[in-house]
Amino acid sequence: MKLYNGPQIIVGLVIFLAIFTYPLWSGAGKAAPVPKPQPVPKSVATQCVADTAYMRTSHMTLLNYWRDEVVRDGDRLYVSASGKTFNMSLSNTCFECHTSKVKFCDQCHNYLAISPFCWDCHLTPKEKK
Numbered sequence: 001m002k003l004y005n006g007p008q009i010i011v012g013l014v015i016f017l018a019i020f021t022y023p024l025w026s027g028a029g030k031a032a033p034v035p036k037p038q039p040v041p042k043s044v045a046t047q048c049v050a051d052t053a054y055m056r057t058s059h060m061t062l063l064n065y066w067r068d069e070v071v072r073d074g075d076r077l078y079v080s081a082s083g084k085t086f087n088m089s090l091s092n093t094c095f096e097c098h099t100s101k102v103k104f105c106d107q108c109h110n111y112l113a114i115s116p117f118c119w120d121c122h123l124t125p126k127e128k129k
């Protein structure tokens with residue numbers, strides 16, 4: 001038999017094996033990894049603008065409240081339960097401590113397959129290298 005087709009046969013075999021064994025090396029069948037939002041370094045802050053458990057479930061409610069206060073009442077200062085004062089701003093305040101939208105917000109939102117439309121208008125915070 002003439003082996004002039006040798007290289008093509010080998011390429012074909014490799015592709016076949018790759019497809020055939022795909023489930024073995026792709027991790028298929030495992031659950032999607034739980035999101036790991038980047039923690040805030042202790043040197044930056046130890047507390048969020050509200051209780052962490054509240055923030056985890058209800059940050060959107062707080063953001064809506066902030067928006068209403070600013071847009072309807074022109075009030076820009078928020079005093080947290082711990083007595084700290086914050087500027088009620090999505091793009092400026094949240095990202096002072098949560099420095100990466102990609103590594104923080106998007107971690108959870110991608111997992112949930114949601115993408116809040118806020119960034120249609122609000123400045124997307126710059127990702128630091």
Ligand code: HEC
Pocket residue numbers: 063064066067070071088089090091092116117118119120121122
């Ligand atoms: C159609 C454009 C638009 C969209 C979409 C939008 N906003 Fe706004 N938002 C504004 C404008 C305009 C202001 C007033 C800006 C100001 O006075 O500083 C504002 C103000 C705010 C403020 C207070 C001021 C500040 O600098 O953050 C918050 C908080 C806020 N929006 C949250 C949100 C959230 C959360 C979403 C998404 C769920 C959202 N917005 C979507 C236009 C938009």
Ligand code: HEC
Pocket residue numbers: 037038039040044045046047048049052055056059062063090093094095096097098
């Ligand atoms: C002063 C710094 C600071 C600011 C400003 C801040 N956060 Fe936080 N945030 C924290 C800290 C510290 C935690 C505790 C968890 C941690 O270590 O990451 C936290 C926790 C959270 C959590 C829960 C995370 C989790 O792992 O379950 C969410 C969601 C959150 N913040 C959203 C926001 C949003 C939205 C804003 C703006 C309205 C904001 N944060 C502003 C410091 C801050």
Ligand code: HEC
Pocket residue numbers: 037056059060063094095098101104105106108109112114115116117118
């Ligand atoms: C610990 C996970 C987690 C983190 C971190 C997180 N989110 Fe969320 N976010 C959620 C969940 C859960 C929802 C609710 C989804 C739903 O209602 O279907 C949500 C919803 C929202 C909504 C409302 C979207 C809508 O269309 O109604 C906004 C606005 C929002 N997040 C902003 C932020 C911002 C800004 C950050 C980063 C500063 C952030 N989130 C970080 C879990 C998170």
